[in-house]
Amino acid sequence: xxxxxxxxxxxxxxxxxxxxxxxxxxxxxxxxxxxxxxxxxxxxxxxxxxxxxxxxxxxxxxxxxxxxxxxxxxxxxxxxxxxxxxxxxxxxxxxxxxxxxxxxxxxxxxxxxxxxxxxxxxxxxxxxxxxxxxxxxxxxxxx
Amino acid sequence: xxxxxxxxxxxxxxxxxxxxxxxxxxxxxxxxxxxxxxxxxxxxxxxxxxxxxxxxxxxxxxxxxxxxxxxxxxxxxxxxxxxxxxxxxxxxxxxxxxxxxxxxxxxxxxxxxxxxxxxxxxxxxxxxxxxxxxxxxxxxxxxxxxxxxxxxxxxxxxxxxxxxxxxxxxxxxxxxxxxxxxxxxxxxxxxxxxxxxxxxxxxxxxxxxxxxxxxxxxxxxxxxxxxxxxxxxxxxxxxxxxxxxxxxxxxxxxxxxxxxxxxxxxxxxxxxxxxxxxxxxxxxxxxxxxxxxxxxxxxxxxxxxxxxxxxxxxxxxxxxxxxxxxxxxxxxxxxxxxxxxxxxxxxxxxxxxxxxxxxxxxxxxxxxxxxxxxxxxxxxxxxxxxxxxxxxxxxxxxxxxxxxxxxxxxxxxxxxxxxxxxxxxxxxxxxxxxxxxxxxxxxxxxxxxxxxxx
Numbered sequence: 001x002x003x004x005x006x007x008x009x010x011x012x013x014x015x016x017x018x019x020x021x022x023x024x025x026x027x028x029x030x031x032x033x034x035x036x037x038x039x040x041x042x043x044x045x046x047x048x049x050x051x052x053x054x055x056x057x058x059x060x061x062x063x064x065x066x067x068x069x070x071x072x073x074x075x076x077x078x079x080x081x082x083x084x085x086x087x088x089x090x091x092x093x094x095x096x097x098x099x100x101x102x103x104x105x106x107x108x109x110x111x112x113x114x115x116x117x118x119x120x121x122x123x124x125x126x127x128x129x130x131x132x133x134x135x136x137x138x139x140x141x142x143x
Numbered sequence: 144x145x146x147x148x149x150x151x152x153x154x155x156x157x158x159x160x161x162x163x164x165x166x167x168x169x170x171x172x173x174x175x176x177x178x179x180x181x182x183x184x185x186x187x188x189x190x191x192x193x194x195x196x197x198x199x200x201x202x203x204x205x206x207x208x209x210x211x212x213x214x215x216x217x218x219x220x221x222x223x224x225x226x227x228x229x230x231x232x233x234x235x236x237x238x239x240x241x242x243x244x245x246x247x248x249x250x251x252x253x254x255x256x257x258x259x260x261x262x263x264x265x266x267x268x269x270x271x272x273x274x275x276x277x278x279x280x281x282x283x284x285x286x287x288x289x290x291x292x293x294x295x296x297x298x299x300x301x302x303x304x305x306x307x308x309x310x311x312x313x314x315x316x317x318x319x320x321x322x323x324x325x326x327x328x329x330x331x332x333x334x335x336x337x338x339x340x341x342x343x344x345x346x347x348x349x350x351x352x353x354x355x356x357x358x359x360x361x362x363x364x365x366x367x368x369x370x371x372x373x374x375x376x377x378x379x380x381x382x383x384x385x386x387x388x389x390x391x392x393x394x395x396x397x398x399x400x401x402x403x404x405x406x407x408x409x410x411x412x413x414x415x416x417x418x419x420x421x422x423x424x425x426x427x428x429x430x431x432x433x434x435x436x437x438x439x440x441x442x443x444x445x446x447x448x449x450x451x452x453x454x455x456x457x458x459x460x461x462x463x464x465x466x467x468x469x470x471x472x473x474x475x476x477x478x479x480x481x482x483x484x485x486x487x488x489x490x491x492x493x494x495x496x497x498x499x500x501x502x503x504x505x506x507x508x509x510x511x512x513x514x515x516x517x518x519x520x521x522x523x524x525x526x527x528x529x530x531x532x533x534x535x536x537x538x539x540x541x542x543x544x545x546x547x548x549x550x551x552x553x554x555x556x557x558x559x560x561x562x563x564x565x566x567x568x569x570x571x572x573x574x575x576x577x578x579x580x581x582x583x584x585x586x587x588x589x590x591x592x593x594x595x596x597x
């Protein structure tokens with residue numbers, strides 16, 4: 001043995017407060033969360049380092065299951081073409097990115113709402129005939 | 144009772160003024176339409192409007208400045224009048240015309256009035272013709288004879304500034320402090336003007352060294368009544384932005400204000416002005432010099448509301464309904480003194496904008512304190528628009544009392560999450576020169592420069 005002091009105290013007795021403080025500092029520096037000390041007599045000491053104030057970034061949210069088509073302008077929502085019986089994109093319909101899925105009407109102006117992705121229409125979010133604002137959710141698509 | 148011209152008003156603005164307009168509409172039993180950008184969806188007036196409609200993304204060009212969208216939104220929501228507030232499209236003559244051409248009421252003057260006042264040369268000529276004082280000067284090109292120029296300068300009063308007609312942007316001008324320097328200055332400036340602009344024509348004006356910014360609020364109906372509502376002193380400015388305003392203007396006698404006010408009202412009658420408006424002047428050594436007219440409600444209108452007891456925004460709405468003003472000039476008094484501090488989300492020393500979420504927002508109160516703000520705790524100050532987050536207005540029987548109330552109010556106001564210029568206002572209110580009253584338009588910048596150098 002060298003004359004160096006031991007890295008860890010003799011565990012035949014449990015460490016005193018100053019030694020505990022030193023050990024926790026080592027734990028934190030090593031990036032360890034906790035350690036358990038025990039001796040033959042069955043005495044047990046568990047040290048847990050408090051989480052550092054800089055919390056790790058939360059796990060990225062799970063990828064959205066659906067993509068929402070939003071209004072590119074404001075106007076009265078028409079989910080079907082005025083001259084047709086069938087909606088542009090009824091529930092369950094297959095749409096391709098860029099397809100017209102609804103119209104916004106203002107006076108004589110008609111602004112198409114288009115599908116942001118290929119997929120199946122999962123939910124109709126806008127109400128037929130309602131005045132919807134810019135960015136309003138019209139329907140969702142499951143890619 | 145005759146039917147109203149409009150029952151539902153589209154508010155084509157945002158922030159504190161949109162809320163101010165909404166309150167005035169409600170007090171008159173009018174419904175409101177809040178059109179807003181995506182960034183303002185959570186704004187207070189939007190949440191409380193009878194109808195709210197998001198008309199575009201955050202950039203003003205695609206929302207608050209998009210005239211076509213605003214007109215379509217008015218039609219879609221059944222609004223038959225548009226209040227433009229201040230800034231954005233409020234002084235856009237083409238927009239005012241388009242609103243009225245579309246059969247709606249524009250709550251403001253006619254497009255023709257806005258156009259006339261928007262052109263500084265036309266505005267100045269019209270005002271001079273109507274008897275509103277402009278900066279004394281040669282009123283045209285200088286004559287070739289030096290004797291005639293001397294006579295003109297003596298009449299205007301030294302110091303004068305000799306300017307090249309073709310000049311601009313600070314070039315081709317020379318300040319002349321006394322008659323001895325005049326001839327040389329004229330010769331040199333003419334020579335430079337010839338070289339720089341290919342035109343040696345000069346004119347001459349009184350040079351105002353340390354003017355104050357004094358403005359007159361007017362209110363005109365469509366039945367020939369034009370009233371002036373007293374003066375405001377808005378001399379505390381930084382980079383031409385007003386910081387703190389007060390009414391009345393300290394140290395200027397009411398008789399002088401009454402004379403200038405009546406001239407402004409007379410000019411309004413003459414040009415058929417309608418609605419609220421403000422004549423802005425530079426004032427020095429008893430001389431008023433017209434700068435421009437603002438053809439809209441102003442940020443600082445509450446201090447005049449405090450001293451006159453007149454609800455200016457409600458009056459705008461009533462005038463637009465075609466109603467006669469119920470007040471007479473002789474009934475309008477100046478009651479006490481009012482001061483407004485514009486509270487901006489900005490660093491009080493560097494003036495850098497400080498957008499972000501306001502986590503804590505404790506407002507002051509007490510006698511004579513009025514707060515105009517669209518902000519509530521949790522509000523996010525957007526980086527897309529100006530940084531005005533509110534106005535604290537104090538009214539007192541005297542200027543001293545107004546200052547005291549304001550100081551208590553600002554000390555009480557607690558804002559967390561963003562930086563504000565409240566400390567700057569506190570320093571201004573504690574400044575002995577400000578307390579004395581009557582500082583000039585360069586004072587604040589000089590004061591800021593001095594305290595920046597240790």
